[in-house]
Amino acid sequence: MSTNRLSRSTHPHLSLHPERMIQFGEGNFMRAFVDWQLQQMNNQGLFNGSAVLVQPIEQGLGGLMAAQDNLYTVLLNGIMQQQPVNSREIISSVSRVINPYTDYEAYLALAEDDGLEFITSNTTEAGIAYHPGDLADGTPPKSFPAKLTALLHRRFQLGKKGFVIIPCELIDRNGEKLRQIVQQYAAEWNLGEAFLQWLEQENTFCCSLVDRIVPGYPRDKAAELEAELGYLDNLMVTAEPFLFWVIEGPAWLAEKLPLAEAGLNVVVTDDMTPYRERKVHLLNGPHTAMVPLGMMAGLETVEDVMNDETFSRFVQELIAEELIPMLDLPKEELLPYADAVQERFKNPYIRHELTSISLNSISKFKTRLLPVLLKFQQERGKLPELITLSFAGLLLSYRGDLVARQDSPEMLAIFDEAWSNPANFVQAILKDESLWGEDLSLVPGLAEVLASHLQKLESSDSRAALEQFVS
Structure with missing residues (x-):
């Protein structure tokens, strides 16, 4: 087995390119x-x-990236147009990684480079958020929008052009929300009317929608792949061949960022709403729904879920009976997409672990499933059984004793406080508008049904509970 680490010395032929994009987030996706x-x-x-690349949090992959000269391998595995895909490619399109927590001046110095035109980001669904403690002289500020505000202000002070900003966080109208929070910081920090005008006139904030399943580092096959590739790569990442990116922006962007010209499945449009609803609810929704119940049943991957008779029926019925009826799109568009989603879930080449999907599950549920639950209740006068059961599983999983929790310390503290009084847990957690954006204790029947489901899940197991609801 080779002990050579992937680097530019092992692959000296790989090209170097000038920096044109600032990317917040160095993770697998x-x-x-x-x-x-x-x-x-x-x-x-x-x-x-x-x-x-800019690390959005202090502990990141910058050190590992530097050790490999910012090279890594992408492994595409799956079925594309009914043909198997099994490719390996070394990616050389990352120049370096900056950690603003250890070198804030290097981060701000990005504002000086006229060659940088684009900003992209993926700081998780919880990343595009206002943090009231962030100050203009923070080194660095905590939140991603505050860091971005500081960078943009430095750019403005230098009298330079703005950026095309395309966030990839999976929240509705992500570009608009990011712009609003940047404007909020600009006003709070008294950065001046001229800066606010420059923000509006010289920068293009695009909303976007991303779609590619990226399980990440293939731990179970790392040694085998090292032998096959002939080098050690601690940052290789597996992904499915399917890719879709919808960018809501001006028509000239398709030429400035020629993704579609390169044959990539990218759409630049003036309205991404139909694409977003279809993807968030029919792909991400089932992902989020399956995680707590699947993990509590001892399942490890999405493929495990789809190969399990009870859980597979759960996913099928969730999509057909609760998700599709609530989407305002033609059935002839929804049904083929739903079929394709379930084929992607069954991809035998991808080990998409439920634990990786479980990161920040509360904010994911709020975005992906809560709108459907509320619409279902309003239109039909009853709660969607499978979404509600999954909601109960999610709440139980945040107690911390059944499965590992992956969320911010602030989020876990909220749940620890609520679970400290089990008798009042459901009411307390539903009333917390900071979690859901509204008081869910006012939703007719929700508290009672969740309490009943929690009792079922605790007295039996998630599989037995599911079997009461799927046909």
Whole structure:
């Protein structure tokens, strides 16, 4: 087995490109989605650019990336147009990683580079949020929008052009919300009317929607892959071949960022709403619904869920009976997409672990399933059984004794406080508008049904509870 670590010395032929994009987030998804697409454009001579990555949190992958000269391998595995895909490609479209917590001046110095035109981000669904403690002189501020505000203000002070900003966080109207929070910080920090005008006139904030399943580092096959590739790569990342990116922005963006020209499945449109609803509710929704119940049943991956008779029926009926009826799109668009989603879930080449999907599950539920639950109750006068059962499983999973919790310390503290009084837990957690954006204790019947489901889940198990509801 080779002990050579992937680097530019092991692969000296790999090209170097000038930095054209600032990317907040160095995790698996962005490296297998945005940076992979930059690579495809570079391969065809259409872009000639790299991304400089910014760690959104202090503990990140910057050290590992530097040790490999910012190179890594993307492994595409799956079925595409009924043909198996099994490819390996070294990605050289990342120039470096900056940790603003250890070198804030290097971060702010990005504002000086006229060659940087684009900003992308994926700081999880919880990343585009206002943090009241962030100050203009923070080194650095805590939140991503505050960091971005500081960078944009430095750019403005230097008298330079703005950016095309395309967030990839999976929240509705992500570009608009990011812009609003940046404007809020600008006003709070008294950065001046001229800066606010520059923000509006010189920068293009785009809403976007991303779609690619990226399970991440293939731990179970790492040694086998090292032997196959001939080098050690601690940052290789697996992904499905399918990719879709919808960017709501001006028509000129398709030429400035020639993704579609490179043959990539990217749409620049003036209205992304139909694409977003279809994807968030029919792909991400089932993911979020299956996680707590599946983990409590001892299942480990999405494929495990789809190969389990009870859980597979759960996913099928959730999509057909609770999700599709609530979407305002033609059935002829929804049904083929739903079928394709379930085929992707069954991809035998991808180990998509439920634990990786479980990160920040509360904010994911709020975005992906809560709107459907509320609409279902309003239109039909009753609660959707499967979503509600999954909601109960989610709440139980945040007690912390059944499955591992992955969320912010602030979120876990809220649940620890609520679970300290089990008799009042459901009411307390539903009333917390900071979690849901509204008081869910006012939703007719929800508290009672959740309490009943929690009792079922605790007295039996998630599989037995599910079997009461799926046909």
